[in-house]
Amino acid sequence: MRTLDVGFKAHVESGATTLATCWKLTRADEVVLGFTDHDQRLSFDGTDYEPMHGLDGSETGSRLGAQVDTGEVVGVLHSEAISEADIAAGLYDGAMVETWRVNWREVSERLLLRCTTIGEIVREDGQFRAELRSGQQALNRVRGRIYSPLCDAVLGDARCTVSSLHPDFALGCDRRLATCRERFGNVANFRGFPHIPGNDFVLKYPRGGDALDGGALVG
Incomplete structure (x- = not known):
């Protein structure tokens, strides 16, 4: 269960909220970018979150167990922010994304919703569509x-x-x-x-004439 900041909790319970979503993106080369669906720049914890026209994030459901929770974020390609060339170069592969819910009138009132990594990125019609994968993805990776x-x-x-x-x-x-x-x-x-004995080993049983001498089962 998440513990809400007192101020953020009071704001949510007020019934008249001024909330925005912010995404903090940290690439493998330590470049940090901030984006928000609000129409004005927001800043907190040393990161500026620029308004990005057309940016939209889907809902992500959290499930128990080791299933991978996924969501996505969709936005317009901007040469000064997320460019098609940078995506093609793989600069955003595996980037860490923090998703925040923020009171844009008082940014100290905020909640970290989730930390995810960028999976597949699709570019089409001047837009990018980035898959956001939860931490369970690492458990499904073959190592x-x-x-x-x-x-x-x-x-x-x-x-x-x-x-x-x-x-x-x-x-x-x-x-x-x-x-x-x-x-x-x-x-x-x-x-x-x-x-190494295979799955059929559990069905074996001793028979007369078998060479049960402890030797290798495979010659």
């Missing part, structure tokens, strides 16, 4: 390697090391240990985990 019996290298890359001049290179690789060993003789660089 590191996946444990799999198959090799996760690409045939011929630096991790595989098989030369494109190999006589069987054109046959390709199905990423199995047996193929790596018999076709390319490259087991030393196999990037899978063939000896």
